[in-house]
Amino acid sequence: MRKLLADIPYFIEAANRSSFTQAAEALDIPLATLSRRIAAMEGSLGVRLFFRTTRTIALTEDGKEFLESCKFIMAEANGVKERLSQKQIEPSGPIRLSVEAFVYHCCMHGALGKFTKKYPNIDLHTIFSAEWKDLHREPFDLDIRTGQVPYPELKVRKLLSLHPALYCTADFLKNHPKPKYPNDLKRLPFIAQTQEGRYTLTCSKGDDVKTVVLHPKHTVQSVGLALELLLAGQGVATVIPQLAKVFDKNGDLVQLLPDWPLAKVDINLTLPNDRMPKRIRLFVDHVVEHFQSLQ
Numbered sequence: 001m002r003k004l005l006a007d008i009p010y011f012i013e014a015a016n017r018s019s020f021t022q023a024a025e026a027l028d029i030p031l032a033t034l035s036r037r038i039a040a041m042e043g044s045l046g047v048r049l050f051f052r053t054t055r056t057i058a059l060t061e062d063g064k065e066f067l068e069s070c071k072f073i074m075a076e077a078n079g080v081k082e083r084l085s086q087k088q089i090e091p092s093g094p095i096r097l098s099v100e101a102f103v104y105h106c107c108m109h110g111a112l113g114k115f116t117k118k119y120p121n122i123d124l125h126t127i128f129s130a131e132w133k134d135l136h137r138e139p140f141d142l143d144i145r146t147g148q149v150p151y152p153e154l155k156v157r158k159l160l161s162l163h164p165a166l167y168c169t170a171d172f173l174k175n176h177p178k179p180k181y182p183n184d185l186k187r188l189p190f191i192a193q194t195q196e197g198r199y200t201l202t203c204s205k206g207d208d209v210k211t212v213v214l215h216p217k218h219t220v221q222s223v224g225l226a227l228e229l230l231l232a233g234q235g236v237a238t239v240i241p242q243l244a245k246v247f248d249k250n251g252d253l254v255q256l257l258p259d260w261p262l263a264k265v266d267i268n269l270t271l272p273n274d275r276m277p278k279r280i281r282l283f284v285d286h287v288v289e290h291f292q293s294l295q
Helices: 002-017 020-027 031-045 061-088 101-108 111-118 170-175 182-187 223-231 241-247 278-292
Strands: 050-052 057-059 093-099 122-128 142-146 155-162 165-169 190-192 199-205 208-214 236-239 253-256 265-271
Touching: 002 020, 002 031, 002 061, 020 031, 057 061, 093 101, 093 278, 101 142, 101 223, 101 278, 111 122, 111 278, 122 278, 142 278, 155 278, 165 170, 165 223, 165 241, 170 253, 182 199, 182 208, 190 223, 223 236, 223 241, 236 241, 241 253, 265 278
Parallel strands: 093 122, 093 142, 190 236
Antiparallel strands: 050 057, 142 265, 155 265, 165 236, 165 253, 199 208
């Protein structure tokens, strides 16, 4: 079998040129050697691969079938060689990343620094943005944010599901009634991470689903600023429980409506397609591994 595999390039050359003489010249081996090796292949396989005349050769039906298999084998072998060679090449070049500020501050702090330290020749160009990017038309390599992806032609990878909750401070409740039902939130000052004049919350209790439209007193784009206002007792806000534990060092926060959990929020990563340069693939793998560590 080993000798048969070693002779495949000789068979392909002869098949492509339809001439043992031309194939032997291209391979820089004696014609007799090539003829002997092809004959050995036929003997090993138990089939005739070529019709032979004094001047030309032509593939038999078995030879045609064997040629297709040989091309596949050589393509796979070359692919493996290329992939292994790529591993030895230091990845470099730019990565253009769009990310939601909330996602970065909530879940990605420290991840980018670790990546650039590991791959110093890769240049990260990162912006915070509030909307999904159409990666086929805008100059970005990938996008990371929460919510439904509006571009069905993009490749989507879910990174994490978040389960936000409603919080306020204990001092806030001294001056405001504690809500018992979702609609009670309309009577309380709300802190929302949005730039719009309205903010929609969806929560459920068993099969009972409630959607509440709020008009926030404070609107922000930064999760850090939302937490600052929340801890200052300036209203109610939706916060990821993990973040609440980190920032609530004095135990001031109180969860509201725990029997009415909010709808989960998915963090997604989008790519233009599955074909990506090595630097992008390394970054995606790094981000996926980072988010897996948060679960």
